[in-house]
Amino acid sequence: MFFFRVDSSEIAYCLKRYRYIYLQMPNQRTVEISCELFQGYQIQVDLDYINNKDDIVRGIVDELQFFLKECNLINLLERSREKKFHIHKEFGEILMSQPGEIIWVCSHC
Ligand SMILES: [Zn+2]
Numbered sequence: 206m207f208f209f210r211v212d213s214s215e216i217a218y219c220l221k222r223y224r225y226i227y228l229q230m231p232n233q234r235t236v237e238i239s240c241e242l243f244q245g246y247q248i249q250v251d252l253d254y255i256n257n258k259d260d261i262v263r264g265i266v267d268e269l270q271f272f273l274k275e276c277n278l279i280n281l282l283e284r285s286r287e288k289k290f291h292i293h294k295e296f297g298e299i300l301m302s303q304p305g306e307i308i309w310v311c312s313h314c
Contacts, residue, residue, distance in 0.1 A: 232251050232252040232253050233249050233250070233251055233252075233304070234249070234250055234251075234252060234299075234302060234304070234306065234307075234308055235247055235248075235249060235306075235307050235308070236248050236249070236250055236261055236264070236265050236307070236308045236309075236310060237307050237308070237309060237310065238265060238269070238290070238309075238310045238312070239309045239310065239311050239312070239313065240288065240290075240311070240312040240313070242281065242284055242285075243269060243285065243312075246265070246269050246272075248264060248265050248268050250264055250308075252299070252300060255299075257296055258291075258292045258294075258296050258299070261292060261299070261308060261310070262290050262291060262292060262310055265290070265310055266285070266290050266310075269285060270282060270285055270286070273285060288312040289312060290310050290311070290312050291310070291311055291312075292308065292309070292310055292311065293309070293311060294308065294309075
């Protein structure tokens with residue numbers, strides 16, 4: 206008999222991914238990494254489900270690291286763990302941002 210074990214964090218990831226890709230989110234914003242290694246990596250977030258800047262940073266870093274792990278890019282995964290990702294904008298400014306605006310996640314400073 207074959208048992209297929211799925212980690213609950215993988216299910217949560219798949220559900221989130223499905224929501225980001227297939228459902229229309231009215232308060233959707235693009236979040237992008239600004240960094241010499243991971244520049245251009247983007248996710249979509251729904252501001253209705255974000256409570257603070259850390260939620261945004263954790264969201265994009267989790268997805269980036271999941272992707273790097275899936276692709277077995279272990280050196281890049283290790284480099285991503287060394288970085289201190291953060292957002293310069295205040296949370297209030299993010300909530301007031303326009304739909305086309307990008308929320309930048311920095312690792313330069
Ligand atoms: Zn910075």
